[in-house]
Amino acid sequence: MTVITGRRVGTVRSARRSSGAARRGRLTGTLLTAPAIAALAVTILFPLLWTVWLSLESFGLGAGTPVEFVGLHNYARILTSSSFLTALLQTLGYVCVTLIVELVAGLAIAQVLRQATRGRKALRLVIAIPLMIAPVVASMAFRFLFSNGYGLVNGGLALLGLPTPSWFGEPWLARTTILITNLWLAVPFVVLVLLAGIAGIPDELEEAARIDGASAWHVFFRITLPLLKPSILIVLVIRLADAFRVFDSIYVLTGGGPANSTEVMSSYLFRTMFENSDFSGGAAVTVLFVLIVGIIAGGIFFALRERGAQA
Amino acid sequence: MLNWTGRRRVPLLLASALSAALVLTGCSPSGGGAAGQSDTKSITVGIEAGSPQGEFFQKAGPEFTKATGIKVKFLAVPHDNMHQKFLTDAVSGTGAYDVLTVDEGWMPEFASKGYLTKLDDALGATDKSDFEASALQTGTFGGHLYSVPYLVHNLVLYYRTDLLKKAGIDAPPTTWEQYAAVAKKLTDSKSGVYGTVIEGKQDAETYTHLMSMVQQAGGDVADESGKPTFDTAAVKSSLQFMQQVQLTDKSSPAGLNDLTTEQGEFLAGHVAMIMMWPYLYSMAKDPAQSKVAGKFAVAMPPGNPHQVSTNFAWSFGVNASSKNQTSAEKFVTWATSSDMLQKLSKAQNLPTPRKSAAAAIANDTSIVQADRDALAVFTKSVSASSTIPLVTAFPQYQTAMAVALSSVMSQSSSVDAAVAKAQQTMQSAYESSSK
Numbered sequence: 190m191t192v193i194t195g196r197r198v199g200t201v202r203s204a205r206r207s208s209g210a211a212r213r214g215r216l217t218g219t220l221l222t223a224p225a226i227a228a229l230a231v232t233i234l235f236p237l238l239w240t241v242w243l244s245l246e247s248f249g250l251g252a253g254t255p256v257e258f259v260g261l262h263n264y265a266r267i268l269t270s271s272s273f274l275t276a277l278l279q280t281l282g283y284v285c286v287t288l289i290v291e292l293v294a295g296l297a298i299a300q301v302l303r304q305a306t307r308g309r310k311a312l313r314l315v316i317a318i319p320l321m322i323a324p325v326v327a328s329m330a331f332r333f334l335f336s337n338g339y340g341l342v343n344g345g346l347a348l349l350g351l352p353t354p355s356w357f358g359e360p361w362l363a364r365t366t367i368l369i370t371n372l373w374l375a376v377p378f379v380v381l382v383l384l385a386g387i388a389g390i391p392d393e394l395e396e397a398a399r400i401d402g403a404s405a406w407h408v409f410f411r412i413t414l415p416l417l418k419p420s421i422l423i424v425l426v427i428r429l430a431d432a433f434r435v436f437d438s439i440y441v442l443t444g445g446g447p448a449n450s451t452e453v454m455s456s457y458l459f460r461t462m463f464e465n466s467d468f469s470g471g472a473a474v475t476v477l478f479v480l481i482v483g484i485i486a487g488g489i490f491f492a493l494r495e496r497g498a499q500a
Numbered sequence: 501m502l503n504w505t506g507r508r509r510v511p512l513l514l515a516s517a518l519s520a521a522l523v524l525t526g527c528s529p530s531g532g533g534a535a536g537q538s539d540t541k542s543i544t545v546g547i548e549a550g551s552p553q554g555e556f557f558q559k560a561g562p563e564f565t566k567a568t569g570i571k572v573k574f575l576a577v578p579h580d581n582m583h584q585k586f587l588t589d590a591v592s593g594t595g596a597y598d599v600l601t602v603d604e605g606w607m608p609e610f611a612s613k614g615y616l617t618k619l620d621d622a623l624g625a626t627d628k629s630d631f632e633a634s635a636l637q638t639g640t641f642g643g644h645l646y647s648v649p650y651l652v653h654n655l656v657l658y659y660r661t662d663l664l665k666k667a668g669i670d671a672p673p674t675t676w677e678q679y680a681a682v683a684k685k686l687t688d689s690k691s692g693v694y695g696t697v698i699e700g701k702q703d704a705e706t707y708t709h710l711m712s713m714v715q716q717a718g719g720d721v722a723d724e725s726g727k728p729t730f731d732t733a734a735v736k737s738s739l740q741f742m743q744q745v746q747l748t749d750k751s752s753p754a755g756l757n758d759l760t761t762e763q764g765e766f767l768a769g770h771v772a773m774i775m776m777w778p779y780l781y782s783m784a785k786d787p788a789q790s791k792v793a794g795k796f797a798v799a800m801p802p803g804n805p806h807q808v809s810t811n812f813a814w815s816f817g818v819n820a821s822s823k824n825q826t827s828a829e830k831f832v833t834w835a836t837s838s839d840m841l842q843k844l845s846k847a848q849n850l851p852t853p854r855k856s857a858a859a860a861i862a863n864d865t866s867i868v869q870a871d872r873d874a875l876a877v878f879t880k881s882v883s884a885s886s887t888i889p890l891v892t893a894f895p896q897y898q899t900a901m902a903v904a905l906s907s908v909m910s911q912s913s914s915v916d917a918a919v920a921k922a923q924q925t926m927q928s929a930y931e932s933s934s935k
Contacts, residue, residue, distance in 0.1 A: 249613065337755040338765065355755030357701070358910055446702025447756055448907035448918075463584035464895050465929070466609065468591075 237479075244472035263473040273474065275449060276457035277481075283364070283453060284432040284485075287371055291428060292421065294372065295379030300409075302380065303387050313384075319377045328441035331370040335442075360450030363443045367451055370438045375431065379424050386420025387413070422493045426486055433482050454478055539826045542571040543598035545816075546586060549576035552779050553651060553814065554601065556844055557835055564834050570827045580704050583895060586819075590615035595821035598828040602647040604638045604813040609892045611641035617818040619645045622829045630838060635853030638813035638887055647815035648836040650844065652853045654809035655712050655775040655801060656881050658784065660686075662795045663693070663772045672773070672799040676716070676741055679773070679802040683751035686772040695751035696773045697765055698742050700909030701758035707901035709775060712809040713738035715886065716801065721901065721926075726891030728926035730901070731919050737804070739908045739915045746909060756909055767792065775801060775809070778878045781849045781871075797870075798877045800884075808885040813853075851878035896929035 244263050248256040267273050302313060319327065334341050335356040343353035356362045390413060398408050436455040439445060445452040445460070452460075458478065462471035547554030558574045565571055575597065577585045583606050589596050590610065602610070610616045623645070628636060632652070639647035659672045663686055673679040683695025699706040711721055719734020746752045753765065763780060765771045769791040787793040800807045816835055818828040834840065842857040844850060849871050852858050861867065861875060888894060904922035907913035913921070 254613075337753060338761065338770075358755035360910065360912055444701065444703045446903070446906040447700075447910035448702070448912040449903055450910075450912060459584075460899065463587060464899055466587065466895075 240472045240475050243469055244476050247469050259469075263469050264477070267470055267473045267477065272449070272452070273457060276452045276454050279451070280433060280453040283368070283435065284429065287368060287375070287432050288425060288428055290368070290372060291375050291379050292424065294376050295383050295424070296417075298376065298380045299383040299387055302384060313381075316377050316380055319374050320381075322374070324374055324437040325441060327374055328370055328438040331366065331373070331438070332442050335366045357443055358447065360447060363447060363451050366442055367435075367438050370442065371432075371435060374438075375428060379428065382420050382424050383417060386417045390416045418493055422489070425489050425493070429486055429489065430482060433478070539824045541569055541827065542573070543822075543824050543827045543831060544573045544575055544596065545599040545601075545831065546582070546597040547574050547576050547601050548582060548814075549578045551579075551601075552782065552848055553844065553850070556847060557650075560835075560840065560843070564831060567834065568827075568830055570830060572831060586610070587615075590819065590821060593821045595819055595823050597819050598822040598824045599831050600647075600817050600819055602639070602815045602817040604649075604815065604888060604890075605894050605898060607639060607647055607815070607817070608641045608890045609895060610817070611644070611646040612892045615820050616646040617820050617822075617825060617829075619648060619818065619829065619832065622818075622833055623648065627833075630854050630856050632853050632855065632883075634811070634882075634887065635813065638811070638890075639815045639817070641890060647817035648832055649813040649815040649853045650836050650841060651850055652811055652813045652882055652887075653778045653851055653878065654811045654881055654885050655708065655777060656809065656877055657773060657799045657801050658766060658776050658780060658796055659773040659799060660769075660771075660792060660795055661797050672797075673802045674800070674807060675802050676804040680741070680745050680749060680751070683745055683773060684749045687749070687751045692770055694753055694765070694771050695749075696745060697757050697762040697771055698746040698752040698909070699758055699762060700742070700746065700756040700906055702756070702902045702906035703758055704898065704902070705759045706905055707898050708810060708812065710735075710738055710742070710901055710905050711888065712775070712801065713741065713804075715808050715810055716803045716806050718804075718806060720886075720889070721897065722889035722891065726889045726893070727930055728897065728923060730904075730926055731923035735919055736915050739905070739919070741804075742905075743908060743915070747911070756906055769795075778850050778874075779848065781874050781878075785870075798874050800877060800881055806884075809881060811882055811885045811887040813887070845875070849874055849878075851875065851882050891930065891933065893926070893929040893933040896933075897926050900925040900929070 245258060245260060246256050247259045247262065248254060298316065302309060302316070333339070335343075337343060337353070337355055337358075340356075342356070346353050354362055356366050394412050394416075395408050398412055403411070434455055435453060436459070439451055439453055439456045440459075443451045445456045454474070458471055458474045461467050461474055545557070547557065554574070554576060561572045561574065582601065582603060586597065586600050587606075587610075590613070600610075600616070602616070607616070619639075631649070635649050635652045636645065638649050638652060639645055657672055664670075664672065664682070667682075667685055669682055669685070673682045679696070685695070686693065687695040699709050714721055714732075714734050717734040717737050719729070719732050721730050721735070722728050753761065762771070762774050763776065763783075766774045766776070766780070767784060767790045781798065784790045784796055785793050801809045816832045818825060818832060822828050836854075838854050838856045838860075841852045841854045842860050845852040845857055845861050846864065846867060852861065858879060862872070864872075867875075889897075891897070900922040903925075904913075904918040907918040907921075908915055
C-alpha cells in the first residue's frame with residue numbers, strides 16, 4: 190500500500206514536476222521567440238493589417254481632411270474599373286506565358302549543362318551573370334537594344350535583310366520586349382534550381398531505363414521530369430511571385446504603353462497611388478493582389494503536391 | 501524538451517494582439533505635416549536630375565550660403581519620379597526636402613492638400629509687380645501664391661536653316677499645312693534625315709505636344725473651371741494631324757518617339773524641324789554636344805490658326821513639412837530674384853518671368869545677336885500663349901492624354917475612341933477631385 194501510495198505520490202510529484210518544467214519550457218520558448226515574432230509582426234503583419242484597414246477607408250491626403258469608413262466601397266470601385274481589369278488580365282497573361290517559357294527554356298538549358306561537356310563550369314558562370322545585374326539596369330540596356338534608330342536588334346535585323354519593326358510602337362511587340370527582358374533576367378535562376386534538382390536524380394534510374402530500351406524522350410518524361418517535381422514547384426512558386434511583381438522592365442521600357450497595353454498590376458498600383466494619389470484605392474488593389482497571388486500559389490501547391498505517402 | 505503541440509498559437513496570438521493594438525491606436529492616415537517651429541541653418545532643395553536649370557542653381561548654391569549663412573544641399577530626382585517622391589515626402593510629413601522644384605502640373609494638387617506653404621508675404625509688392633502677371637499665375641491657387649516661377653516656357657520651332665535653304669524654302673512654316681509639307685519635302689530616307697519628329701510615347705512629357713497643338717487649333721483640354729473638354733474637334737484634328745505626319749507622310753521616325761529621341765536626332769543632324777523647349781538652344785549651339793551648331797534657328801510654333809504653345813512653369817515652393825520655413829523662403833526669394841533670373845537667362849538662353857531681368861537681357865550687348873533673337877522668340881511665344889488648367893486633377897489629365905496619344909499613334913485605337921476614353925477618364929478624375 191505504502192509502496193503503491195509511494196508510487197502514486199511519486200507519480201503525482203513526478204507529474205507535477207514535469208508539468209511545471211514543460212510550462213517553464215514553453216514560457217522560455219515564447220520569450221525567446223517573442224523578439225523575432227515582434228519584428229515579423231511590425232514588418233509584415235502590421236503593414237498588412239494596416240493596408241487592409243486603409244482599404245476600408247476613404248480619405249483625402251490633405252492636412253486635416255476627415256477619414257471615413259466606407260467598408261467595401263473601394264473594392265467595388267476598383268473591381269468595376271476597366272483599367273484594373275485590363276491590368277489584371279494582362280498580368281495573368283504575362284505570368285502564364287513567362288512561367289511556361291521560363292520552365293521550358295530552363296529545362297532545356299539545364300539538360301544541356303548537365304552533359305559532361307567541356308567548358309560546362311564556365312558556361313554555368315556565364316548563365317548566372319544576369320542574376321548579378323539589377324533589373325533596372327538590364328531594362329535600360331534592353332531599351333537601347335530594342336531602340337528603333339540605334340538599337341543592336343534592329344541593326345542586326347537590317348544586316349540580315351529583315352524588316353526592322355518599331356518594338357515599342359506596337360502593343361504585341363512592346364509586350365515581347367518585356368517578355369524577352371524578363372526571360373533574360375529569370376531563366377538563369379530557373380536553370381540553377383533545376384540543375385540542383387537534376388543532380389539529385391540517381392543516374393542508375395536513367396541507366397536502367399535505357400538498358401530496358403527506353404528512348405531519351407521516355408527517360409525525360411517518365412523519370413527525369415517526375416523526379417524534378419519538387420524543383421519545378423520551387424521554381425513555379427518563386428517565379429510566380431516575381432512575375433506578378435514585375436515592374437522595373439515595364440517602367441523603363443514602355444511606361445505601361447503603348448495605350449496601356451503593357452500595364453500590369455504593379456504599374457497600375459503605382460499609378461493609382463502616386464499619380465492619382467488614391468491611397469485607399471491603392472490599398473484595396475494591394476489586398477486584391479495578395480489574395481490573387483495567394484490563391485494561384487495555393488493552386489500550384491495543390492496541383493503539384495505529393496500524392497499518397499510523403500516521399 | 502519543448503512540447504509545442506497545441507501551443508503554437510501563443511506566439512501568433514501575441515503577435516496578432518500586438519498588431520491589433522498598433523492598428524487601433526495609431527493608424528489613421530494624416531496628410532501633410534506641420535511646419536517646424538525651429539529653423540536650422542541648413543536646407544535641402546529638391547531639383548530635377550539632369551536639368552540644366554537645376555545644375556545652375558546647384559552651382560550658385562555657395563553664393564546663397566555666402567549671402568545668408570544658410571547651407572544648402574541639392575538632391576536631384578528624375579523628372580518622372582518628382583511628383584511621386586515629393587508627394588511621398590509630403591504625405592509622410594518628414595520634411596526631407598525644404599524647398600521643392602514645383603512642376604506647374606501638380607502645383608494645384610500640392611497646394612490644395614496643404615503640402616506647400618503660402619508665399620503671399622514672401623514677395624514684396626515691388627517684386628510681385630516685377631513678375632509677368634501670367635508668370636505668377638502659374639504658382640497661384642485659390643487666390644494664394646504657393647510657388648514662385650524661375651522659368652516659364654513653351655515649345656517653339658527649331659529648324660535647320662541649311663536644309664531649308666537647300667530645299668529652296670526661305671522661311672520656316674507658320675501653319676500646320678506648311679509644316680507637314682516642309683517636313684515631307686525634307687524627309688530623305690536614303691540619307692536618314694527626317695522632316696520632323698512626332699512624339700507618341702506614353703510618358704510624362706509627350707502630352708505637352710498634344711496640348712500645344714490643341715491650343716494652336718483654337719481649343720483647350722479644359723474650360724475655365726478646369727472641367728475637361730477633351731472630346732472636341734480641336735483635339736481630334738490635332739491627333740489626326742500627328743497621325744498624318746507620322747503614319748501617312750512618314751516624315752517622322754517610325755515608332756513611338758519621345759523627348760530623348762526627338763532631342764537626340766535633332767542634335768545628331770538627322771531631323772530638319774522639331775518642336776522643343778528653350779533649354780535645347782544652348783545644347784544645340786554647342787559644337788561639343790551638337791552637330792547642328794550654327795545651322796539652326798528658332799521660330800514661333802506653327803498654328804492652326806494660332807501660333808501658340810502651352811506655357812509650363814518650373815517654380816520653387818516651400819514644403820509645408822519643412823522644419824526650416826524661414827530659411828527655405830529665403831532660398832526661394834533669392835533663387836527667383838531679378839539678379840539670379842537674369843544670370844539664368846543669360847547663361848542658358850532661357851526666357852525669364854521677370855520684367856527687369858528681361859529688360860536687362862535685351863540691353864545686354866555682351867549677348868550675341870543670334871542669342872538675343874532666340875530669346876526674343878522664346879519670350880514672344882510665352883507672351884502669346886496661355887498656360888495649363890490649374891486643377892488638382894491635372895496629373896490624371898496628363899496620364900489620360902498620354903494614353904490617348906500613344907493609343908492613336910500606335911494605331912491601337914481610333915482617334916474618336918481614344919478621345920472619348922480620355923474624356924471619360926478625365927471627367928472621373930475631375931469629379932473625384934471636386935468632392
